[in-house]
Amino acid sequence: MTPSPAHPTPLEHAARRGAAPSVTPAALQQAVDWAIVSRRSIRAFLPTPVPRETVLAILDVARHAASGMNTQPWRVHVLTGAAKARLSEAIAAVDDDADASAALTEPYHYYPLQWVSPFVDRRRKVGWDLYGLLGIAKGDKAAMHAQHGRNYRFFDAPVGLIFTVPRVMQAGSLMDYGMFLQSVMVAARARGLDTCPQVAFTKFHPVIGAALDIPDTEMVVCGMSLGHADPDRIENTLVTERESAESFTTFHA
Numbered sequence: 001m002t003p004s005p006a007h008p009t010p011l012e013h014a015a016r017r018g019a020a021p022s023v024t025p026a027a028l029q030q031a032v033d034w035a036i037v038s039r040r041s042i043r044a045f046l047p048t049p050v051p052r053e054t055v056l057a058i059l060d061v062a063r064h065a066a067s068g069m070n071t072q073p074w075r076v077h078v079l080t081g082a083a084k085a086r087l088s089e090a091i092a093a094v095d096d097d098a099d100a101s102a103a104l105t106e107p108y109h110y111y112p113l114q115w116v117s118p119f120v121d122r123r124r125k126v127g128w129d130l131y132g133l134l135g136i137a138k139g140d141k142a143a144m145h146a147q148h149g150r151n152y153r154f155f156d157a158p159v160g161l162i163f164t165v166p167r168v169m170q171a172g173s174l175m176d177y178g179m180f181l182q183s184v185m186v187a188a189r190a191r192g193l194d195t196c197p198q199v200a201f202t203k204f205h206p207v208i209g210a211a212l213d214i215p216d217t218e219m220v221v222c223g224m225s226l227g228h229a230d231p232d233r234i235e236n237t238l239v240t241e242r243e244s245a246e247s248f249t250t251f252h253a
């Protein structure tokens, strides 16, 4: 391929974008590991805006995620300002109406149809840890609903992302999507930004489709909040546990 400014070769592109050749291997490892390990789900953001160029730069990194047969099934809607507020209000109106909310169906099964241990235990722990920090007592349904409803305001983040995939795609594309989403979150960390991936949006796909003019051939995969974490909010002190690598790994030689 003949290199040109408009059409760089992949290597040229990589060299242009990355500082990798000029940093020591140890510094590079530290930086990459830090961006991955320091990612946490943030559920309260400052109003500090994130420039459009930064959002685009993050997506420009994430588009390098691997995908089966290079299908690149991701489509991203970036919401800020009035457009974000309109979507939040439209979803909240349905979420606050118990009958309307109950009538919605998930476009795909994110969670198991039948919860079993240890997954159900981990699910419960993160839920109660979060509610515990916020002082929400077990059984306080109104407080739980209000906290869950913060999802739809993107936890006050200045940027809300809605991710869709063509319905014709299959389970493998959701796997590809996971890589893309993680890349978005890690690229955000590299820029000092935080995120919260949000499957809570998924069941509102008819509301989102209408608000964002998304064709019926597309399915909402999830949403994501993006912005600067509010360091003074108690919910942002939540640190979740992980099993050790040894516990889920078997070496065969």
Ligand SMILES: Cc1cc2nc3c(=O)[nH]c(=O)nc-3n(C[C@H](O)[C@H](O)[C@H](O)COP(=O)(O)O)c2cc1C
Binding pocket: 039, 040, 041, 042, 043, 126, 151, 196, 197, 198, 199, 200, 201, 222, 240
């Ligand atoms: C695809 C995906 C969807 C998620 N959806 C939500 C959500 O709707 N609301 C929420 O508060 N957290 C959501 N989470 C965050 C998880 O609860 C969180 O990743 C998990 O508890 C581990 O914590 P950490 O992200 O802080 O490491 C989601 C995470 C993933 C990967």
